[in-house]
Amino acid sequence: MTALHRKLGRLIGATLPDGRVVNVDMADGVVTSVSPATGVTGVGEDDLDLTGFLLLPAPAEPHAHLDKALSWDEIAPPMGDLGRAIDSWRAHSRTMTTESIAARATAALRTMLQAGTTAVRTHVDLLPGPEPLRGVEALTGLRDQVRHLVDLQIVALAAPDTPDATVHAALDLGVDLVGGAPHLAPDPLRDLDRLLAIAHERQVGTDIHTDENLTHEPTLGHYARRVRDWPAGRIRSAGHCVRQGTQSPQELAPTIEAVREAGIGVISLPVTNLYLQGWDHPVSTPRGLTALRAFLDAGVLVAGGADNLRDPFNPMGRGDALETASLLITAGHLTLDEAYDAVSTGARAVLGLPPAGAETGRAADFLAVRGANLAEVVAAAPAERRVIHRGVLVASSSVVHRSAF
Numbered sequence: 160m161t162a163l164h165r166k167l168g169r170l171i172g173a174t175l176p177d178g179r180v181v182n183v184d185m186a187d188g189v190v191t192s193v194s195p196a197t198g199v200t201g202v203g204e205d206d207l208d209l210t211g212f213l214l215l216p217a218p219a220e221p222h223a224h225l226d227k228a229l230s231w232d233e234i235a236p237p238m239g240d241l242g243r244a245i246d247s248w249r250a251h252s253r254t255m256t257t258e259s260i261a262a263r264a265t266a267a268l269r270t271m272l273q274a275g276t277t278a279v280r281t282h283v284d285l286l287p288g289p290e291p292l293r294g295v296e297a298l299t300g301l302r303d304q305v306r307h308l309v310d311l312q313i314v315a316l317a318a319p320d321t322p323d324a325t326v327h328a329a330l331d332l333g334v335d336l337v338g339g340a341p342h343l344a345p346d347p348l349r350d351l352d353r354l355l356a357i358a359h360e361r362q363v364g365t366d367i368h369t370d371e372n373l374t375h376e377p378t379l380g381h382y383a384r385r386v387r388d389w390p391a392g393r394i395r396s397a398g399h400c401v402r403q404g405t406q407s408p409q410e411l412a413p414t415i416e417a418v419r420e421a422g423i424g425v426i427s428l429p430v431t432n433l434y435l436q437g438w439d440h441p442v443s444t445p446r447g448l449t450a451l452r453a454f455l456d457a458g459v460l461v462a463g464g465a466d467n468l469r470d471p472f473n474p475m476g477r478g479d480a481l482e483t484a485s486l487l488i489t490a491g492h493l494t495l496d497e498a499y500d501a502v503s504t505g506a507r508a509v510l511g512l513p514p515a516g517a518e519t520g521r522a523a524d525f526l527a528v529r530g531a532n533l534a535e536v537v538a539a540a541p542a543e544r545r546v547i548h549r550g551v552l553v554a555s556s557s558v559v560h561r562s563a564f
């Protein structure tokens with residue numbers, strides 16, 4: 160059994176997606192060399208034997224809601240669309256304490272880490288009623304606790320009725336980014352502008368739930384034009400962008416150009432949006448994916464995430480980036496390489512993190528999965544995994560398979 164939280168010097172005998180079998184040396188959380196594995200025998204103290212494992216850049220989750228995760232059973236909400244999910248959550252959240260939120264968030268984050276995700280951006284609701292910052296307290300506390308295991312970013316999700324002062328209070332408590340869902344406001348552009356003004360005043364980035372619907376007037380182009388002149392390096396992300404998936408290429412073209420110019424990262428969330436949209440159409444429904452191909456072809460930064468995890472917004476999900484990658488292929492028609500890139504390198508870029516993986520100079524964040532190649536690993540999502548964060552082994556899962564033939 161390999162000890163956890165062990166600083167590793169070398170990964171031995173790992174298979175890369177291009178078929179090479181390599182050793183990977185690491186120091187100070189960075190890859191220092193990648194060499195053919197031939198002739199190496201014996202596994203030393205600082206080594207990890209990855210014979211039979213596919214070695215991948217670690218996934219990142221660009222859009223989670225850890226404060227809501229794993230609340231489906233407790234809330235027992237009716238199934239339904241975004242509006243119903245919001246109503247169920249808001250009604251029930253009144254009974255939740257900082258401790259109860261932290262307990263579910265911890266369990267969800269542990270599931271993600273065990274699946275291989277070493278960086279997570281989570282939104283946190285600024286709750287209605289008294290004590291709106293219970294979720295913020297829970298998640299900033301969790302971030303401190305797991306600092307050595309996973310990079311955790313927190314976005315304050317301001318509802319249209321959240322006062323500006325509450326957003327400022329969340330920033331004072333240490334959230335990283337300003338977020339919101341302007342498409343839920345009576346005047347979406349006005350709500351978007353007030354969120355951007357707060358972010359600008361506090362000199363932090365934004366991650367906005369953008370156009371999470373199939374029919375409303377799109378707001379993504381406005382967002383892009385407003386942040387175009389922000390300093391380079393200040394995060395500006397757009398989650399969902401569902402409405403853009405319903406637009407014709409002609410309608411979409413100016414928005415895509417504005418998004419590319421503004422450096423907005425677009426985050427597609429198939430695990431949740433395939434559930435949340437399309438309830439009004441009995442068959443052959445338009446669904447909640449963005450215009451993935453059009454954004455990719457234009458050179459826009461695209462990431463894939465899961466969004467909700469077994470809460471009123473999504474009863475399903477296993478907190479595994481391989482599930483998202485699989486859906487990006489099945490439902491989003493990305494290639495295998497594009498899909499894994501969206502949940503790893505693309506997602507890390509959206510988080511403002513340097514690329515990870517088996518190349519000299521890259522961050523030593525890896526997911527090793529028992530399997531022969533990327534197609535098998537994404538399709539079958541084998542449970543046997545090793546997870547490495549900044550050169551440290553942070554999770555390890557074993558399985559025993561038995562069968563009568």
Ligand SMILES: Nc1ccnc(=O)[nH]1
Nearest residue numbers: 224227431466467472
């Ligand atoms: N898709 C979502 C929209 C708003 N809040 C959530 O938790 N999820």
